[in-house]
Amino acid sequence: MKLLIQNGRMIDPASGFDQIGHVAMAEGRIVAMGQVPAGFTANRSIDAQGCIVAPGLVDLAARLREPGQEHAGMLVSELAAAVSGGVTSLVCPPDTQPVLDEPGLVEMLRYRAEKLHLARVLPLGALTVGLKGEVLTEMGQLTAAGCVGFSQAEVPIPSTQVLQRALQYASTFGFAVWLRPQELHLGKGVAASGPLATRMGLSGVSVAAETIALHTIFELVRSTRARVHLCRISSAQGVALVRLAKAEGLPVTADVSINSLHLTDADMGYFDSRARLTPVLRQQRDRDALRAGLADGTLDALVSDHTPVDADAKALPFAEAEPGATGMELLWSLALKWGQDAELPLPQVLSRLTADPARVLGTALGGLQDSVGHLAVGGVADVCVLSTQGHWPVTAASLRSQGKSTPFSGYELPGRVLATVVGGQVAFEA
Numbered sequence: 001m002k003l004l005i006q007n008g009r010m011i012d013p014a015s016g017f018d019q020i021g022h023v024a025m026a027e028g029r030i031v032a033m034g035q036v037p038a039g040f041t042a043n044r045s046i047d048a049q050g051c052i053v054a055p056g057l058v059d060l061a062a063r064l065r066e067p068g069q070e071h072a073g074m075l076v077s078e079l080a081a082a083v084s085g086g087v088t089s090l091v092c093p094p095d096t097q098p099v100l101d102e103p104g105l106v107e108m109l110r111y112r113a114e115k116l117h118l119a120r121v122l123p124l125g126a127l128t129v130g131l132k133g134e135v136l137t138e139m140g141q142l143t144a145a146g147c148v149g150f151s152q153a154e155v156p157i158p159s160t161q162v163l164q165r166a167l168q169y170a171s172t173f174g175f176a177v178w179l180r181p182q183e184l185h186l187g188k189g190v191a192a193s194g195p196l197a198t199r200m201g202l203s204g205v206s207v208a209a210e211t212i213a214l215h216t217i218f219e220l221v222r223s224t225r226a227r228v229h230l231c232r233i234s235s236a237q238g239v240a241l242v243r244l245a246k247a248e249g250l251p252v253t254a255d256v257s258i259n260s261l262h263l264t265d266a267d268m269g270y271f272d273s274r275a276r277l278t279p280v281l282r283q284q285r286d287r288d289a290l291r292a293g294l295a296d297g298t299l300d301a302l303v304s305d306h307t308p309v310d311a312d313a314k315a316l317p318f319a320e321a322e323p324g325a326t327g328m329e330l331l332w333s334l335a336l337k338w339g340q341d342a343e344l345p346l347p348q349v350l351s352r353l354t355a356d357p358a359r360v361l362g363t364a365l366g367g368l369q370d371s372v373g374h375l376a377v378g379g380v381a382d383v384c385v386l387s388t389q390g391h392w393p394v395t396a397a398s399l400r401s402q403g404k405s406t407p408f409s410g411y412e413l414p415g416r417v418l419a420t421v422v423g424g425q426v427a428f429e430a
Contacts, residue, residue, distance in 0.1 A: 001043050001044065001424060002024070002025065002026045002040065002041065002042045002043045002044075003024075003025040003026075003042060003043065003045075003046070003381070003421065003424060003426065004022060004023070004024050004025070004036065004040070004042035004045045004046070005022065005023040005025075005045075005046045005053050005383065005385060005419075006022050006045055006048060006049070007020065007022065007047060007048055007049040008020070008021075008023070008052065009048075009051070009052050009053065010023060010033055010034075010053045010054075010375060011052055011054050011347050011350055012054075012355075012375035013055075013348070013350050013351035013354055013356075014354070014355035014358075014373060014374045014375075014376075015374070015376065016347070018347060019034065021034040022034065022035065022036050023053055023383060024036055024037060024040050024042070025381040025383070025421065026040070026424070027424065028380060028381055028423045028424035029378060029380060029381055029424065030375070030377050030378065030379050030381050030383070032377060033375070033376075033377055044426070046385060046419050046429070048418075048419075050387075050389070051385050051386060051387050051388075051418060052346065052386040052388065053383060053384075053385055053386075054354060054375060054383070054386055055355070055372075055373050055375045055382060055383065055384070056086065056088025056089060056372075056373075056383060056420065056421070056422065057086045057087045057088065057331060057332065057353045057354060057384060058087070058088070058089045058090070058301075058357040058358050058361070058372060059089070059090040059091065059303055059306070059328060059331060059353075059357070060090075060091045060231075060303045060357050060360060061091060061093070061255065061257065061303035061305045062090040062091065062092055062303075062305075062306040062327075062328055063078075063092060063093060063095075063306060063307045063324070064078045064079070064092050064096075064121070065078065065096075065402075065403075066096070066112075067096050067098065067108075067109070069096070069097060071310050075112055075113055075116060076116055076118075077308075077401060077402040078306070078308060078401055078402065079116055079118035079119045079121070080400045080428075081326070081329050081400045081401035082118065082328050083118050083119050083420040083422065083427040083428040084329055084400050084417060084420070084428050084430075085304070085328040085329040085330070085331050085332060085417055086384035086386060086417040087119055087328050087420075088119055088120060088382040088383075088384065088420060088422045088427075089120040089122060089372050089373075089382065090119055090120070090121060090122065090306075090328070091122045091123075091148060092109075092121060092122070092124065093124050093153040093154075094123065094124050094126040094127075094150075095131060095153035100123055100124070100125055100126055100142075100147070101126035101128075101129050101130060101131075101137045101142075102142075103138075103141045103142055104145075106123050106145040106146055106147055107145050107146065109121065109123055110145075110146045117422070117423075117427065119422060119427070120382075122146075122361070122364075123148070124147060124148065124150060124153075124178055125137060125139065125142035125147035125149070126142075126150070126151070126152070126153075127150040127151055127152050127166050127177060128152065128157065128166070131152055131153060131155045132155075133152070133155065133156070133158050133159060134159075136162075136165065137150070139169065139173065140173065148176070149175065149176040149229065149361075149364060150170065150175060151178040151179070151231075152179065152180075153180075154182070154278055156182050156184040156187065156213070158184055160216060160220075163216075163220060164223075167221065167224040167228070168224045168226070170226045170227070171225050171226035171227070174363070175227075176227045176229055176362070177226055177228050177229070178228075178229045179228060179229070179230060179231065180279070181210050181211075181233070181238065182210065182213055182279070183208070183209045183210075183212045183213045186205065186208055186209035186212065187205055187209040188205070189202070189203035189205040190202050190205075190276065190280070190319045190323075191203070191204060191205070191265060191268065191280050191318075192204065192205055192265045192280045192282040192283065192286075193205060193206040193207070194265060194282075196266065196268070197265065200268070200271065202318065202319060203319070205279075210234060210237070210238045210279075211235070211238060211241060214238060214242070215241070217230070217252075218245050218250060218252070221245075221250050221252060222250065225251065226251070227251045227252075228251070228252050228253075229253045230254040230255070231255060232255060232256060232257045232260065232279050232303065233255070233256055233290065233293070234256075234260050234282055234290070235282055235286045236285055239289045239292075240289075242254045242293070242299070243298045253300045253301075253359075253360045254299050254300055255299060255300060255301040255302065255303045255360075256299045256301075257277075257279075257302075257304070257327070258304055258305065258327055258331060258334040259277050259281065259305060259325060259327070259407065260281065260282070260287065261290055261291060261294065261302065261334070261338055262287070262334060262337070263275065263281050264281055264283055264284050264287050265280070265281045265283060266284075268281065268318070271317070271318040272318075272407070273315070273321035273405075274314065274325065274406060274407045274409060276318055276322070276323050276324075277323050277324065277407070278323040278324070291338060294338070295342055297356075300352070300359070300360055301352055302331070302334075302335055302338070302352045303331075303357075304327030304328045304330065304331045305327055306325075306327040306328040306401070307323070307324030307325060307326070308324070308326050308401050308402050308405075309322050309323075309324045309325070309326075309405050310403070311405070314405045324403075324405075325403075326399060326401040326403040326404065326405060326406050327406065329398075329399055329400065329401060330408055330413065332353070332384075332386055332415055332416075332417055333392070333413035333415045334408075334413065335353055336349065336388060336414050336415040337413060337414055340414065346388070354373040354374075356373075357373060358372045358373025358374065368380060380423060380424075381421055381423060381424040382421065382423065383420075383421040384419065384420045384421070385417070385418040385419040385420075386415060386416075386417055386418065387415055387416045387417075390414070390415075390416065391412040391414050392412070392413060393411075394406060394409055394410065394411045394412075395410075396409075417430065418430045
């Protein structure tokens, strides 16, 4: 198919390219930007006048719930949600059922995703067998099967010695390790420690649960020089520690979820289980620090932390409800809202959704390294058309994800995704 997107404002944050014109695509790649090449006849055209034409969004945290939890989400529903949110590449954690700790499971997931011709799935392999924190997985075999890194998902490793060995092994072979900083024993609560959790009688998660884990990780990175990506920083102190680590030159990157970027513990309301999330929502000073850290580049990427949850699992008392919320379809709108609140230029906002998360993935993308998160002639045609105008209501009917629970239900959010192109094929059009 030959596809032409006309009259849009083309923004490629990676190169600084920003001008109005056309994007021509053929055989799955971008063949021209600006003017339509002589002799190019499109099979299909999309008018993007007044809209942004950007690289497809890259989401570094999205659970697809398959295999094993199809009652909460299936590949077809969650990848449809991805492209309707402008996401063309997504990283999924290994905490499926069974856990992604064997090459065959990874290959099966990638094969089933590719058959759908929707968003590109980039799996993380389990760092330890069964995520039990005891025996390291065969990282080389999992990488060959398509894993872009290794993670414990939400399961901390009890033994610092095992974590050290994992980082030593990963460093030797150039693998990236993705860790959510959470101390095992201090991180077992359901709300952020503070006056509100105390009044509500909810078990608290102190900031120390994050900072102690960060100190441990940074000490191990100093000795092993392993490349570590820190998932979903949630506190002001956490942002400060990441800033210091980067200033020191440690090979670390970090992200923040759309939930922590916009919400606080006050959004739990009267035990609203839609705000039962991991990591927990913290106080306003933490939210402000996260916003500033994302703006100045201390935090490299904004993620949806997409975790579809079955309605029955949310219809429980707050402490018993399953944590998680749908998010991929909200990613662009909530990034735009953050940018508008902070008065940031659009290229900077888009960079946290495209070029910067692609840089976090780096060489793990293989032959896609120069295409994912980029809008460039010769690159794979992963493109989205974005509106910055108007607002839309977040309702169950407006979400394509099988999971309808989100703390943003009832909000009016700015901007929409109008079209998503993956590999030169239109995967979504509003």
